[in-house]
């Protein structure tokens with residue numbers, strides 16, 4: 001996660017943004033071919049990371065061992081990253097932004113269930 005998923009997701013998430021400064025709104029988006037390729041390459045890393053998360057023994061959380069559900073969540077991340085790649089193929093910044101949001105949702109979906117917290121909150 002720290003070495004593969006997180007760094008690449010930061011590139012994808014950061015590729016399109018609006019920053020409000022004193023001078024007004026600044027639109028961040030890939031402009032050169034290199035910048036588009038960079039976003040695409042990191043989305044590709046996320047697809048492969050999703051694939052490798054499904055390898056036997058990668059599922060986490062000693063309490064819940066639901067390999068099918070884990071795989072579905074890993075696959076969802078790959079699928080959302082695939083949509084991001086399609087956006088870079090046609091250089092569509094809005095679609096890339098939307099895909100980033102969807103990727104982020106797949107991160108939190110999996111973390112919500114599988115990050116093991118030794119002390120469950122009162123809500124559980």
Ligand code: HEC
Pocket residue numbers: 001002005006009046053060061070073074077103104106107108110111114115116
């Ligand atoms: C299929 C499940 C799954 C998906 C999808 C997933 N994660 Fe994780 N992530 C985990 C688990 C489980 C941990 C807890 C650490 C561990 O057990 O190795 C974790 C931990 C992390 C950590 C803490 C560092 C660490 O290694 O402990 C970061 C940062 C992180 N994930 C980022 C992300 C981002 C960003 C995404 C989406 C692009 C994502 N993860 C998608 C399961 C997932």
